[in-house]
Amino acid sequence: MFSSLITCRYRSAFGDWLATIFALIIINKAGGLIYNKTFHEGGLNKISTNDYLVLAGTFHGVHAITTRLNPLKNVPAADRIPASTTLAGGPGMLTRPEPSSGLEVLESENFRLQCFNTMTGTKFLLFTDTTQANVDVTIRRIYEMYADYVMKNPFYQLEMPVRCDMFDRKLSSYIRELNNR
Amino acid sequence: MHSASLPCELTVQSELGGRAYPVLPNPPDKRGLRSSTPQPSPAPIFGESKQAEPPHLDRIQQQNTKSAKRAPPTASNMAHVATGKPVGGSKEQSGGGLRYPTSGKTIYHRPLNRSKTSELSQASFAYLFSEMISYAQKRVTGIQDLEKRLNLQGHPIGLKLLDLLLIREPARTQARPLNIIALLHFIKINIWQHLFGRQADRLEKSSNPDTPDEYMIIDNEPLVNAYVSVPREMSQLNCAAFVAGIIEGVCDGAAFPARVTAHSVGGKEEGEMWPGKTVFLVKFQPEVLEREALIGKG
Numbered sequence: 001m002f003s004s005l006i007t008c009r010y011r012s013a014f015g016d017w018l019a020t021i022f023a024l025i026i027i028n029k030a031g032g033l034i035y036n037k038t039f040h041e042g043g044l045n046k047i048s049t050n051d052y053l054v055l056a057g058t059f060h061g062v063h064a065i066t067t068r069l070n071p072l073k074n075v076p077a078a079d080r081i082p083a084s085t086t087l088a089g090g091p092g093m094l095t096r097p098e099p100s101s102g103l104e105v106l107e108s109e110n111f112r113l114q115c116f117n118t119m120t121g122t123k124f125l126l127f128t129d130t131t132q133a134n135v136d137v138t139i140r141r142i143y144e145m146y147a148d149y150v151m152k153n154p155f156y157q158l159e160m161p162v163r164c165d166m167f168d169r170k171l172s173s174y175i176r177e178l179n180n181r
Numbered sequence: 182m183h184s185a186s187l188p189c190e191l192t193v194q195s196e197l198g199g200r201a202y203p204v205l206p207n208p209p210d211k212r213g214l215r216s217s218t219p220q221p222s223p224a225p226i227f228g229e230s231k232q233a234e235p236p237h238l239d240r241i242q243q244q245n246t247k248s249a250k251r252a253p254p255t256a257s258n259m260a261h262v263a264t265g266k267p268v269g270g271s272k273e274q275s276g277g278g279l280r281y282p283t284s285g286k287t288i289y290h291r292p293l294n295r296s297k298t299s300e301l302s303q304a305s306f307a308y309l310f311s312e313m314i315s316y317a318q319k320r321v322t323g324i325q326d327l328e329k330r331l332n333l334q335g336h337p338i339g340l341k342l343l344d345l346l347l348i349r350e351p352a353r354t355q356a357r358p359l360n361i362i363a364l365l366h367f368i369k370i371n372i373w374q375h376l377f378g379r380q381a382d383r384l385e386k387s388s389n390p391d392t393p394d395e396y397m398i399i400d401n402e403p404l405v406n407a408y409v410s411v412p413r414e415m416s417q418l419n420c421a422a423f424v425a426g427i428i429e430g431v432c433d434g435a436a437f438p439a440r441v442t443a444h445s446v447g448g449k450e451e452g453e454m455w456p457g458k459t460v461f462l463v464k465f466q467p468e469v470l471e472r473e474a475l476i477g478k479g
Contacts, residue, residue: 167300
Protein backbone atom coordinates (compact mmCIF):
# COMPACT_ATOMS: atom_id res chain seq x y z
CA MET A 1 0.00 0.00 0.00
CA PHE A 2 2.73 2.37 0.97
CA SER A 3 4.65 1.84 -2.25
CA SER A 4 1.57 2.44 -4.35
CA LEU A 5 1.03 5.69 -2.53
CA ILE A 6 4.50 6.83 -3.46
CA THR A 7 3.97 5.89 -7.09
CA CYS A 8 0.74 7.83 -7.15
CA ARG A 9 2.45 10.83 -5.79
CA TYR A 10 5.43 10.90 -8.07
CA ARG A 11 4.24 9.46 -11.35
CA SER A 12 1.53 10.76 -13.57
CA ALA A 13 -0.12 8.67 -16.28
CA PHE A 14 2.57 9.77 -18.73
CA GLY A 15 5.39 8.65 -16.52
CA ASP A 16 6.65 12.19 -15.84
CA TRP A 17 7.96 13.22 -12.45
CA LEU A 18 5.58 15.31 -10.50
CA ALA A 19 6.23 18.14 -8.07
CA THR A 20 9.71 18.80 -9.32
CA ILE A 21 11.79 21.92 -9.78
CA PHE A 22 13.49 21.59 -13.14
CA ALA A 23 15.74 24.59 -13.64
CA LEU A 24 16.65 28.10 -12.59
CA ILE A 25 17.68 31.01 -14.78
CA ILE A 26 18.82 34.42 -13.57
CA ILE A 27 18.70 37.35 -15.99
CA ASN A 28 20.40 40.65 -15.20
CA LYS A 29 18.73 43.99 -15.76
CA ALA A 30 20.19 44.33 -19.24
CA GLY A 31 18.70 41.03 -20.37
CA GLY A 32 21.91 39.02 -20.16
CA LEU A 33 21.96 35.49 -18.79
CA ILE A 34 24.04 35.46 -15.61
CA TYR A 35 23.14 32.06 -14.17
CA ASN A 36 21.47 28.87 -15.27
CA LYS A 37 21.28 25.54 -13.56
CA THR A 38 19.31 22.38 -14.23
CA PHE A 39 18.27 20.44 -11.14
CA HIS A 40 16.41 17.58 -12.69
CA GLU A 41 17.42 15.79 -15.86
CA GLY A 42 14.67 14.67 -18.19
CA GLY A 43 12.03 17.17 -17.21
CA LEU A 44 12.92 19.59 -19.95
CA ASN A 45 14.76 19.23 -23.21
CA LYS A 46 18.41 20.07 -23.06
CA ILE A 47 19.39 23.22 -24.90
CA SER A 48 22.79 24.63 -25.70
CA THR A 49 24.36 27.54 -23.84
CA ASN A 50 23.79 29.73 -26.85
CA ASP A 51 20.10 28.90 -26.81
CA TYR A 52 20.00 29.76 -23.12
CA LEU A 53 21.39 33.20 -23.93
CA VAL A 54 18.77 33.65 -26.66
CA LEU A 55 16.05 32.44 -24.30
CA ALA A 56 17.13 34.94 -21.63
CA GLY A 57 17.24 37.82 -24.10
CA THR A 58 13.87 36.90 -25.61
CA PHE A 59 12.23 36.57 -22.23
CA HIS A 60 13.62 39.92 -21.20
CA GLY A 61 12.04 41.51 -24.28
CA VAL A 62 8.71 39.78 -23.78
CA HIS A 63 8.71 40.83 -20.14
CA ALA A 64 9.37 44.44 -21.14
CA ILE A 65 6.40 44.29 -23.53
CA THR A 66 4.10 42.83 -20.90
CA THR A 67 4.89 45.68 -18.52
CA ARG A 68 3.66 48.09 -21.19
CA LEU A 69 0.38 46.25 -21.75
CA ASN A 70 -1.84 48.60 -19.89
CA PRO A 71 -5.38 48.53 -21.24
CA LEU A 72 -7.89 51.29 -20.71
CA LYS A 73 -10.70 50.35 -18.42
CA ASN A 74 -14.24 51.68 -18.38
CA VAL A 75 -14.91 52.52 -14.75
CA PRO A 76 -18.50 52.77 -13.49
CA ALA A 77 -19.45 56.31 -12.48
CA ALA A 78 -19.83 55.45 -8.77
CA ASP A 79 -16.22 54.23 -8.33
CA ARG A 80 -14.73 57.17 -10.13
CA ILE A 81 -12.30 59.53 -8.50
CA PRO A 82 -13.83 62.98 -7.78
CA ALA A 83 -13.70 65.26 -10.81
CA SER A 84 -11.53 67.81 -9.02
CA THR A 85 -8.56 65.44 -8.95
CA THR A 86 -8.76 64.43 -12.59
CA LEU A 87 -8.26 66.62 -15.61
CA ALA A 88 -11.11 65.50 -17.85
CA GLY A 89 -13.92 63.88 -15.89
CA GLY A 90 -16.87 63.11 -18.19
CA PRO A 91 -19.37 60.32 -17.59
CA GLY A 92 -18.10 56.85 -18.46
CA MET A 93 -14.55 58.13 -18.39
CA LEU A 94 -11.72 55.82 -19.40
CA THR A 95 -9.08 55.55 -16.70
CA ARG A 96 -5.70 53.99 -17.05
CA PRO A 97 -4.82 51.66 -14.18
CA GLU A 98 -1.35 51.45 -12.66
CA PRO A 99 1.07 49.76 -15.05
CA SER A 100 1.45 46.08 -14.36
CA SER A 101 4.67 44.53 -13.10
CA GLY A 102 4.84 42.31 -16.17
CA LEU A 103 4.72 38.63 -16.86
CA GLU A 104 4.65 36.50 -13.73
CA VAL A 105 3.63 32.98 -14.66
CA LEU A 106 3.72 31.09 -17.94
CA GLU A 107 1.99 27.76 -17.83
CA SER A 108 2.04 25.02 -20.41
CA GLU A 109 0.96 21.41 -20.50
CA ASN A 110 4.35 20.19 -19.35
CA PHE A 111 5.83 22.88 -17.17
CA ARG A 112 5.23 26.09 -15.35
CA LEU A 113 7.52 29.10 -15.53
CA GLN A 114 7.45 31.49 -12.64
CA CYS A 115 9.19 34.85 -12.97
CA PHE A 116 10.30 36.94 -10.01
CA ASN A 117 11.41 40.46 -10.81
CA THR A 118 13.48 42.16 -8.11
CA MET A 119 13.43 45.88 -7.34
CA THR A 120 16.59 46.35 -9.38
CA GLY A 121 15.32 44.49 -12.43
CA THR A 122 17.11 41.17 -11.96
CA LYS A 123 14.80 38.34 -12.98
CA PHE A 124 14.64 34.87 -11.49
CA LEU A 125 12.94 32.29 -13.70
CA LEU A 126 12.03 28.99 -12.11
CA PHE A 127 10.89 26.13 -14.31
CA THR A 128 8.79 23.68 -12.34
CA ASP A 129 6.29 20.96 -12.84
CA THR A 130 2.71 22.18 -13.26
CA THR A 131 1.74 20.71 -9.89
CA GLN A 132 4.52 22.30 -7.89
CA ALA A 133 3.13 24.28 -4.96
CA ASN A 134 4.49 27.37 -3.18
CA VAL A 135 6.75 28.38 -6.03
CA ASP A 136 6.67 32.01 -4.90
CA VAL A 137 8.06 30.98 -1.51
CA THR A 138 10.79 28.91 -3.17
CA ILE A 139 11.75 31.71 -5.52
CA ARG A 140 11.96 34.21 -2.65
CA ARG A 141 14.24 31.84 -0.77
CA ILE A 142 16.43 31.61 -3.85
CA TYR A 143 16.46 35.40 -4.03
CA GLU A 144 17.60 35.50 -0.40
CA MET A 145 20.42 33.10 -1.20
CA TYR A 146 21.39 35.26 -4.16
CA ALA A 147 21.44 38.32 -1.90
CA ASP A 148 23.60 36.48 0.63
CA TYR A 149 26.03 34.41 -1.36
CA VAL A 150 26.31 36.43 -4.56
CA MET A 151 25.81 40.05 -3.59
CA LYS A 152 27.90 39.77 -0.41
CA ASN A 153 30.70 37.99 -2.19
CA PRO A 154 33.64 40.37 -2.57
CA PHE A 155 34.73 38.70 -5.81
CA TYR A 156 31.42 39.05 -7.64
CA GLN A 157 31.21 41.81 -10.20
CA LEU A 158 27.76 43.26 -10.72
CA GLU A 159 25.90 42.21 -13.86
CA MET A 160 28.49 39.55 -14.65
CA PRO A 161 27.89 35.79 -14.75
CA VAL A 162 27.52 34.25 -11.30
CA ARG A 163 30.38 31.94 -10.40
CA CYS A 164 30.11 31.47 -6.66
CA ASP A 165 30.72 28.01 -5.21
CA MET A 166 28.88 28.85 -2.04
CA PHE A 167 25.74 29.91 -3.93
CA ASP A 168 25.88 26.75 -6.06
CA ARG A 169 26.22 24.56 -3.00
CA LYS A 170 23.45 26.16 -0.96
CA LEU A 171 21.08 26.30 -3.91
CA SER A 172 21.63 22.68 -4.88
CA SER A 173 21.07 21.39 -1.38
CA TYR A 174 17.92 23.48 -0.98
CA ILE A 175 16.40 22.31 -4.26
CA ARG A 176 17.45 18.71 -3.64
CA GLU A 177 15.60 18.83 -0.36
CA LEU A 178 12.46 20.15 -2.07
CA ASN A 179 12.60 17.67 -4.94
CA ASN A 180 13.00 14.67 -2.63
CA ARG A 181 10.18 15.63 -0.34
CA MET B 182 31.70 97.96 10.21
CA HIS B 183 28.13 97.39 11.26
CA SER B 184 26.73 94.68 13.42
CA ALA B 185 25.58 92.67 10.41
CA SER B 186 29.09 91.73 9.39
CA LEU B 187 30.28 90.87 12.89
CA PRO B 188 30.00 87.06 12.51
CA CYS B 189 32.22 87.37 9.50
CA GLU B 190 34.97 89.03 11.48
CA LEU B 191 34.71 86.51 14.25
CA THR B 192 35.22 83.63 11.92
CA VAL B 193 38.24 85.18 10.37
CA GLN B 194 39.80 85.46 13.77
CA SER B 195 38.94 82.00 14.95
CA GLU B 196 40.20 80.39 11.78
CA LEU B 197 43.21 82.44 10.96
CA GLY B 198 44.16 83.58 14.44
CA GLY B 199 47.71 82.73 15.38
CA ARG B 200 48.77 82.27 11.77
CA ALA B 201 50.59 84.42 9.31
CA TYR B 202 47.41 85.81 7.75
CA PRO B 203 46.44 89.31 8.77
CA VAL B 204 43.12 89.53 10.54
CA LEU B 205 41.09 91.98 8.57
CA PRO B 206 37.48 93.01 8.73
CA ASN B 207 37.31 92.30 5.02
CA PRO B 208 38.83 89.02 3.91
CA PRO B 209 41.97 89.10 1.82
CA ASP B 210 41.78 87.89 -1.75
CA LYS B 211 41.77 84.15 -2.45
CA ARG B 212 42.27 83.14 1.14
CA GLY B 213 40.62 80.26 2.85
CA LEU B 214 37.25 81.26 4.14
CA ARG B 215 34.86 78.49 4.77
CA SER B 216 31.18 78.95 4.40
CA SER B 217 28.85 76.92 6.55
CA THR B 218 27.45 75.11 3.51
CA PRO B 219 28.71 71.54 3.07
CA GLN B 220 31.98 71.37 1.20
CA PRO B 221 32.63 69.04 -1.72
CA SER B 222 36.03 68.12 -0.35
CA PRO B 223 36.26 65.96 2.79
CA ALA B 224 36.26 67.93 6.00
CA PRO B 225 39.70 67.81 7.56
CA ILE B 226 39.86 65.67 10.64
CA PHE B 227 43.25 66.94 11.60
CA GLY B 228 42.39 70.42 10.54
CA GLU B 229 45.46 72.26 11.79
CA SER B 230 47.87 71.18 9.12
CA LYS B 231 45.38 71.49 6.31
CA GLN B 232 44.24 74.96 7.07
CA ALA B 233 47.73 76.30 7.50
CA GLU B 234 48.40 76.05 3.79
CA PRO B 235 46.44 78.19 1.38
CA PRO B 236 43.49 76.16 0.07
CA HIS B 237 43.13 75.21 -3.53
CA LEU B 238 41.88 77.82 -5.98
CA ASP B 239 38.91 76.12 -7.57
CA ARG B 240 37.58 75.20 -4.16
CA ILE B 241 37.62 78.81 -3.11
CA GLN B 242 35.82 79.94 -6.19
CA GLN B 243 33.12 77.40 -5.56
CA GLN B 244 32.78 78.71 -2.06
CA ASN B 245 32.64 82.28 -3.24
CA THR B 246 29.66 81.69 -5.44
CA LYS B 247 27.90 80.04 -2.55
CA SER B 248 28.83 82.47 0.16
CA ALA B 249 28.18 85.51 -1.98
CA LYS B 250 24.52 84.62 -2.07
CA ARG B 251 24.30 84.08 1.67
CA ALA B 252 26.30 87.05 2.89
CA PRO B 253 24.31 89.85 4.47
CA PRO B 254 23.89 92.67 1.97
CA THR B 255 26.00 95.29 3.66
CA ALA B 256 27.61 98.04 1.70
CA SER B 257 31.07 96.52 1.82
CA ASN B 258 29.80 93.09 0.84
CA MET B 259 27.86 94.49 -2.06
CA ALA B 260 31.00 96.13 -3.29
CA HIS B 261 32.74 92.75 -3.30
CA VAL B 262 29.94 91.12 -5.20
CA ALA B 263 30.06 93.85 -7.76
CA THR B 264 33.79 93.47 -8.35
CA GLY B 265 33.62 89.69 -8.23
CA LYS B 266 35.90 89.43 -5.23
CA PRO B 267 35.37 86.80 -2.52
CA VAL B 268 33.01 87.43 0.30
CA GLY B 269 32.85 85.05 3.21
CA GLY B 270 30.30 84.36 5.87
CA SER B 271 30.48 81.48 8.29
CA LYS B 272 29.07 80.37 11.59
CA GLU B 273 31.33 77.35 11.95
CA GLN B 274 33.14 77.48 15.25
CA SER B 275 35.35 74.38 15.12
CA GLY B 276 38.68 75.71 13.97
CA GLY B 277 40.51 72.39 13.76
CA GLY B 278 41.67 69.33 15.63
CA LEU B 279 39.33 66.52 16.63
CA ARG B 280 35.66 67.16 16.19
CA TYR B 281 33.52 66.46 19.21
CA PRO B 282 29.90 65.38 19.17
CA THR B 283 27.47 67.98 20.46
CA SER B 284 27.06 66.10 23.76
CA GLY B 285 30.80 66.34 24.32
CA LYS B 286 31.03 62.57 24.85
CA THR B 287 33.54 60.84 22.61
CA ILE B 288 34.09 57.10 22.40
CA TYR B 289 36.67 57.48 25.17
CA HIS B 290 34.03 58.73 27.59
CA ARG B 291 31.98 55.55 27.31
CA PRO B 292 32.24 52.86 29.95
CA LEU B 293 34.49 50.03 28.79
CA ASN B 294 31.88 47.36 29.37
CA ARG B 295 29.15 49.15 27.46
CA SER B 296 29.50 47.19 24.25
CA LYS B 297 30.39 43.94 26.00
CA THR B 298 27.24 42.08 25.06
CA SER B 299 26.10 44.11 22.05
CA GLU B 300 25.98 42.47 18.66
CA LEU B 301 26.44 43.68 15.12
CA SER B 302 24.50 42.83 12.00
CA GLN B 303 26.30 40.13 10.07
CA ALA B 304 25.06 41.57 6.78
CA SER B 305 26.61 44.96 7.43
CA PHE B 306 29.86 43.26 8.42
CA ALA B 307 29.71 41.19 5.22
CA TYR B 308 29.41 44.31 3.10
CA LEU B 309 32.17 46.06 5.03
CA PHE B 310 34.47 43.05 4.73
CA SER B 311 33.67 42.84 1.05
CA GLU B 312 34.83 46.43 0.60
CA MET B 313 37.91 45.78 2.73
CA ILE B 314 38.90 42.98 0.38
CA SER B 315 38.22 45.11 -2.68
CA TYR B 316 40.35 47.84 -1.12
CA ALA B 317 43.17 45.43 -0.33
CA GLN B 318 42.98 44.07 -3.87
CA LYS B 319 43.95 47.39 -5.42
CA ARG B 320 47.52 47.44 -6.74
CA VAL B 321 48.47 44.04 -5.35
CA THR B 322 50.91 41.88 -7.25
CA GLY B 323 49.69 38.48 -6.11
CA ILE B 324 47.74 36.43 -3.65
CA GLN B 325 50.59 36.52 -1.09
CA ASP B 326 50.54 40.28 -1.26
CA LEU B 327 46.76 40.41 -0.86
CA GLU B 328 46.87 38.15 2.19
CA LYS B 329 49.63 40.29 3.64
CA ARG B 330 47.44 43.37 3.28
CA LEU B 331 44.44 41.69 4.89
CA ASN B 332 46.76 40.57 7.67
CA LEU B 333 47.91 44.15 8.19
CA GLN B 334 44.30 45.33 8.41
CA GLY B 335 43.66 42.89 11.25
CA HIS B 336 46.88 43.46 13.19
CA PRO B 337 45.93 46.70 15.03
CA ILE B 338 42.56 45.17 15.98
CA GLY B 339 44.36 42.31 17.72
CA LEU B 340 46.67 44.65 19.59
CA LYS B 341 43.72 46.62 20.96
CA LEU B 342 41.52 43.61 21.63
CA LEU B 343 44.15 42.09 23.91
CA ASP B 344 44.08 45.16 26.14
CA LEU B 345 40.32 45.57 26.02
CA LEU B 346 39.47 41.98 26.83
CA LEU B 347 42.04 41.75 29.62
CA ILE B 348 40.78 44.89 31.30
CA ARG B 349 37.25 43.54 31.16
CA GLU B 350 38.33 40.46 33.05
CA PRO B 351 37.87 40.42 36.82
CA ALA B 352 40.90 41.82 38.65
CA ARG B 353 42.24 38.40 39.66
CA THR B 354 42.56 37.15 36.09
CA GLN B 355 43.71 40.35 34.47
CA ALA B 356 47.27 39.14 34.09
CA ARG B 357 48.55 38.72 30.56
CA PRO B 358 49.08 35.16 29.37
CA LEU B 359 52.58 34.11 30.38
CA ASN B 360 53.10 30.99 28.34
CA ILE B 361 52.18 29.82 24.86
CA ILE B 362 49.37 27.53 25.94
CA ALA B 363 47.71 30.20 28.08
CA LEU B 364 47.97 32.65 25.22
CA LEU B 365 46.46 30.27 22.68
CA HIS B 366 43.66 29.40 25.09
CA PHE B 367 42.98 33.09 25.56
CA ILE B 368 42.72 33.45 21.77
CA LYS B 369 40.64 30.32 21.30
CA ILE B 370 38.18 31.21 24.05
CA ASN B 371 38.09 34.94 24.82
CA ILE B 372 39.03 36.46 21.48
CA TRP B 373 36.84 34.08 19.48
CA GLN B 374 33.93 34.51 21.87
CA HIS B 375 34.20 38.27 21.62
CA LEU B 376 34.56 38.42 17.85
CA PHE B 377 32.40 35.55 16.64
CA GLY B 378 30.15 34.63 19.56
CA ARG B 379 31.61 31.14 19.93
CA GLN B 380 34.90 29.44 20.64
CA ALA B 381 37.33 28.22 18.03
CA ASP B 382 36.80 24.57 17.20
CA ARG B 383 40.22 23.09 17.99
CA LEU B 384 43.71 23.88 19.15
CA GLU B 385 46.62 21.72 17.98
CA LYS B 386 50.35 21.58 18.26
CA SER B 387 52.40 20.63 15.27
CA SER B 388 53.28 16.94 15.47
CA ASN B 389 56.28 17.48 13.22
CA PRO B 390 59.46 17.45 15.40
CA ASP B 391 61.16 19.87 12.96
CA THR B 392 58.63 22.58 13.67
CA PRO B 393 58.02 22.71 17.41
CA ASP B 394 57.25 26.42 17.07
CA GLU B 395 54.04 25.85 15.11
CA TYR B 396 50.59 25.75 16.65
CA MET B 397 47.23 25.54 14.91
CA ILE B 398 43.92 27.16 15.75
CA ILE B 399 41.15 25.49 13.77
CA ASP B 400 37.84 27.05 12.82
CA ASN B 401 35.39 24.90 10.88
CA GLU B 402 33.55 27.78 9.31
CA PRO B 403 35.09 31.19 9.88
CA LEU B 404 32.47 33.89 10.23
CA VAL B 405 34.36 36.28 7.96
CA ASN B 406 34.17 33.78 5.10
CA ALA B 407 30.44 33.14 5.53
CA TYR B 408 29.55 34.72 2.19
CA VAL B 409 32.90 34.64 0.44
CA SER B 410 33.38 32.36 -2.56
CA VAL B 411 36.94 32.58 -3.75
CA PRO B 412 37.21 32.33 -7.56
CA ARG B 413 39.01 29.30 -8.96
CA GLU B 414 42.01 31.25 -10.27
CA MET B 415 42.68 32.50 -6.71
CA SER B 416 42.12 29.17 -4.97
CA GLN B 417 45.22 29.75 -2.80
CA LEU B 418 43.57 32.73 -1.14
CA ASN B 419 41.81 32.52 2.19
CA CYS B 420 40.21 35.79 3.26
CA ALA B 421 40.47 34.72 6.89
CA ALA B 422 43.98 36.17 6.57
CA PHE B 423 42.27 39.14 8.20
CA VAL B 424 41.54 37.02 11.28
CA ALA B 425 45.10 35.70 11.12
CA GLY B 426 46.19 39.35 11.35
CA ILE B 427 44.07 39.81 14.46
CA ILE B 428 45.68 36.72 16.06
CA GLU B 429 49.09 38.02 15.11
CA GLY B 430 48.23 41.34 16.75
CA VAL B 431 47.23 39.59 19.96
CA CYS B 432 50.44 37.52 19.98
CA ASP B 433 52.61 40.56 19.29
CA GLY B 434 50.81 42.61 21.93
CA ALA B 435 51.33 39.86 24.51
CA ALA B 436 55.08 39.83 23.67
CA PHE B 437 54.95 36.50 21.88
CA PRO B 438 56.00 37.68 18.41
CA ALA B 439 54.64 35.30 15.78
CA ARG B 440 53.68 34.97 12.15
CA VAL B 441 50.12 33.81 11.60
CA THR B 442 48.73 32.59 8.30
CA ALA B 443 45.33 31.22 7.28
CA HIS B 444 45.02 28.04 5.23
CA SER B 445 41.94 26.39 3.74
CA VAL B 446 41.78 22.68 4.43
CA GLY B 447 38.10 22.07 3.74
CA GLY B 448 37.12 19.13 1.58
CA LYS B 449 40.50 17.44 1.90
CA GLU B 450 40.58 15.57 5.17
CA GLU B 451 37.13 15.10 6.61
CA GLY B 452 35.15 14.94 3.40
CA GLU B 453 32.77 17.72 2.49
CA MET B 454 31.54 18.25 6.01
CA TRP B 455 33.21 21.63 6.47
CA PRO B 456 34.07 23.09 3.07
CA GLY B 457 35.26 26.35 4.62
CA LYS B 458 37.43 24.78 7.30
CA THR B 459 40.40 27.01 8.05
CA VAL B 460 43.61 26.41 9.95
CA PHE B 461 45.36 29.40 11.47
CA LEU B 462 49.01 28.45 11.60
CA VAL B 463 50.78 30.31 14.42
CA LYS B 464 54.55 30.23 14.02
CA PHE B 465 56.32 31.77 17.00
CA GLN B 466 59.68 33.46 16.76
CA PRO B 467 62.66 31.42 18.08
CA GLU B 468 63.16 33.70 21.09
CA VAL B 469 59.65 32.89 22.30
CA LEU B 470 60.45 29.19 22.42
CA GLU B 471 63.78 29.91 24.06
CA ARG B 472 62.05 31.86 26.81
CA GLU B 473 59.38 29.19 27.12
CA ALA B 474 62.09 26.56 27.67
CA LEU B 475 63.73 28.68 30.39
CA ILE B 476 60.41 29.18 32.19
CA GLY B 477 59.76 25.46 31.98
CA LYS B 478 63.06 24.70 33.68
CA GLY B 479 62.44 27.26 36.38
